[in-house]
Amino acid sequence: MYIKKFKIKNFRTFGEEGITLQFNKGVNAIIGENNSGKSAIIDAIRIAYSTLTYRRDIFFSKSDFHVDEDGSVADSSQFDIYLEEVPPRLLEIWDPDSKSGHGGEFHIRFEKTITERGVEKPKPVHWGIGTEENHLSSDTFSAIEVMFLGALRDSENELRPAKNSRLALLLRSMVPDDEAQHDLVEVLQSANDALLSKDAIKNTKKTINENLAKIEQDYLSQSIDIGLVEPRFDSIASSLRAWVKPKWALVPSDDSMFVTAEQYFDNHKDNKKIHRNEKGVYFELSILEDVVDMDADLRVRIIDIASTSFELHQNGLGYNNLLFMSAVLGDMAIDRSGVYQNLLLIEEPEAHLHPQLQRLVHAFLTNANSEDGNIQIIFTSHSSTLAAKVDLANINLIYESEHVKRCLPISEANLSDPDKLYLQKYLDVSKSQMFFARGILFVEGISEALLLPEIADCLDRSFEKYAVELVNVDSVAFKPFVNMFSSKTVLTCFPKVAIVTDDDRCTKKDDTNYISKDLDFDDIDSTVLEKLANGVQSERCDKLDKLCSDAGISVFKADKTLEYALCCHENNVDYLLSAIKMEYPEEGVLLEAKIGELNDLKEKAACIWLFVQSRNKCKGSIAQYLSQIIREQNEKKKGENQ
Numbered sequence: 001m002y003i004k005k006f007k008i009k010n011f012r013t014f015g016e017e018g019i020t021l022q023f024n025k026g027v028n029a030i031i032g033e034n035n036s037g038k039s040a041i042i043d044a045i046r047i048a049y050s051t052l053t054y055r056r057d058i059f060f061s062k063s064d065f066h067v068d069e070d071g072s073v074a075d076s077s078q079f080d081i082y083l084e085e086v087p088p089r090l091l092e093i094w095d096p097d098s099k100s101g102h103g104g105e106f107h108i109r110f111e112k113t114i115t116e117r118g119v120e121k122p123k124p125v126h127w128g129i130g131t132e133e134n135h136l137s138s139d140t141f142s143a144i145e146v147m148f149l150g151a152l153r154d155s156e157n158e159l160r161p162a163k164n165s166r167l168a169l170l171l172r173s174m175v176p177d178d179e180a181q182h183d184l185v186e187v188l189q190s191a192n193d194a195l196l197s198k199d200a201i202k203n204t205k206k207t208i209n210e211n212l213a214k215i216e217q218d219y220l221s222q223s224i225d226i227g228l229v230e231p232r233f234d235s236i237a238s239s240l241r242a243w244v245k246p247k248w249a250l251v252p253s254d255d256s257m258f259v260t261a262e263q264y265f266d267n268h269k270d271n272k273k274i275h276r277n278e279k280g281v282y283f284e285l286s287i288l289e290d291v292v293d294m295d296a297d298l299r300v301r302i303i304d305i306a307s308t309s310f311e312l313h314q315n316g317l318g319y320n321n322l323l324f325m326s327a328v329l330g331d332m333a334i335d336r337s338g339v340y341q342n343l344l345l346i347e348e349p350e351a352h353l354h355p356q357l358q359r360l361v362h363a364f365l366t367n368a369n370s371e372d373g374n375i376q377i378i379f380t381s382h383s384s385t386l387a388a389k390v391d392l393a394n395i396n397l398i399y400e401s402e403h404v405k406r407c408l409p410i411s412e413a414n415l416s417d418p419d420k421l422y423l424q425k426y427l428d429v430s431k432s433q434m435f436f437a438r439g440i441l442f443v444e445g446i447s448e449a450l451l452l453p454e455i456a457d458c459l460d461r462s463f464e465k466y467a468v469e470l471v472n473v474d475s476v477a478f479k480p481f482v483n484m485f486s487s488k489t490v491l492t493c494f495p496k497v498a499i500v501t502d503d504d505r506c507t508k509k510d511d512t513n514y515i516s517k518d519l520d521f522d523d524i525d526s527t528v529l530e531k532l533a534n535g536v537q538s539e540r541c542d543k544l545d546k547l548c549s550d551a552g553i554s555v556f557k558a559d560k561t562l563e564y565a566l567c568c569h570e571n572n573v574d575y576l577l578s579a580i581k582m583e584y585p586e587e588g589v590l591l592e593a594k595i596g597e598l599n600d601l602k603e604k605a606a607c608i609w610l611f612v613q614s615r616n617k618c619k620g621s622i623a624q625y626l627s628q629i630i631r632e633q634n635e636k637k638k639g640e641n642q
Helices: 038-050 166-174 178-196 199-216 233-239 258-267 296-305 317-332 355-371 384-389 417-426 429-436 446-458 479-484 488-493 526-534 539-551 562-567 570-583 585-596 601-614 616-641
Strands: 002-009 019-022 027-032 076-084 103-114 120-127 144-149 248-252 274-277 280-284 341-347 375-381 395-401 404-409 439-443 468-472 496-502 554-558
Touching: 002 038, 002 341, 002 375, 019 395, 019 404, 027 038, 027 355, 027 384, 027 429, 038 076, 038 103, 038 144, 038 341, 038 375, 178 199, 178 233, 248 258, 248 296, 258 274, 258 280, 258 296, 355 384, 375 384, 384 429, 395 488, 404 488, 417 479, 429 468, 439 446, 446 468, 446 562, 446 616, 479 539, 496 539, 526 601, 539 554, 554 562, 562 570, 562 601, 570 585, 570 601, 570 616, 585 601, 601 616
Parallel strands: 027 375, 027 395, 144 341, 341 375, 439 468, 439 496, 496 554
Antiparallel strands: 002 019, 002 076, 076 103, 103 120, 248 280, 274 280, 395 404
8 A cells, every 4th residue: 555645735834725746656755945845745644644543753733734924824734645555444545436446545634723721722633535424543544554764863872772772673573473572582581590690790699689688677678680681572672782793804914814814815816705915814794604615713713803893873874874774674574464554754865875875775765665565665855866766757846936835746747658768767966956956958968068157157147046957968859858847837846947959050961051061170161151041940950949839948049059159259259269279289270370361250150160060079178178268257357346
């Protein structure tokens, strides 16, 4: 069973219009900028699932009612939860008439009430499928397990020995029956008996009891017993602790087992779990589980060397978070009779993790669901690394438009299956940052990607200042992106979307205005100029214009190419020449001489374009030098104005 749709109305930052989130099985992401309402969504889900249960760690308070900008407070808040794969035994929420036949729903509304003492407090009203007369019971929610990992989770304390530590909860789930628990208690009892037989323990116990007797005399006459822990299963669970073993063990060159270790290395040089240097021989501890031909004494020595451990407080925050999530998911993955939904809510799983580990965490969460399809994971994030990894159909984007908080499920974008496949493969970390932007500018190549940010800075319209994300498509395959932003819902979220591209005139071979790609700068003549002047944009641009016009997206095209369009302004010719000479010192001088012979600006622009076209692989380097020149000119201008 899993959440398919979740509606929120008049709760905290979400007003009367409310939002609707779409979820799927597996891993789902809620993304958006800071203070957009992501945490409120997670809390709304937690409240919805815990209102009727005895295990409540979150409550709806009167401060949770939405407050409008004019100061008016909502009279009620409501959560509507729509589910899939609901078992018929959950009669209160199962909907036999749903499209799938396995749908279901439940609703919770909090209303303002005034108690007899005149105190205002929220009152919950809850119902299942159909009318409000179909009241919910706690029995329905006993079939649901919800786990929450907050953004400010204290992983170290959660893993410390305690009655309800994550390790204790996991052990109780792993050992549910009395017989298995009794076996563990017997082991503890034996250890206690062995410990109590030692003279040091006996004397400690005797000293305490003698002093108690002196203090209490005949009034109380109490005595104590001591041992490891009280021999009960709960004592075992409460005493569990975790520590980190080292990954490698070094048998140093002065160790008694070094010769044996070195011989083993010589016989297994192809094993990547053994290293040898001037300090000695390194063994990855996992090798002990893989090999059977190791000398017994060497194995014992490696184990002895590796007995050093790191306490949790010695670990980094990120690694402790991984330990914490491992314990939680391990607990949820255990099959429990009568549990039909395991819901894991995580705020910012990327906390304290570098990008590579974030990718591994996402893979871990995805695998957890693939191994147990009954686990649904919903997380909030600011991480473009995680956003790039989550299936597009499983992303909900929270944003603000016209002073109203809204939700955009990416699944509602007008994307075909090929579009989804293309974008999923294409969206790396840098490009997925567009989901966090206020405006998006798509460009076709490295030249635009390098130059446009510098030009924007010169105009005092820096992309960073205006939260504009530049996305280099690195081709002219704009169609999937246009389709993504073609619906009115999506464009409400991203009202400023534009494409900058070349019009690629004179490139069709059967066109009378075709210009051969074999021409170089010294082939410039009046014929080239006439063709450039008379040429029309490519069919590819015609289709793009039509596609973007229907989608309401602006397209800005450079005549022929960006380099040609830039050089059609007199002041830019010298800058382009300077950049070219940095990349091509000798040929650049020849180009400069040729430009010096020309009088017509369009002819100079065409000459530079032909030069760059013939050396297309170095367009990026030329653009890099040109961006440096623009930056220096901009800094010089700023200095003069100060």
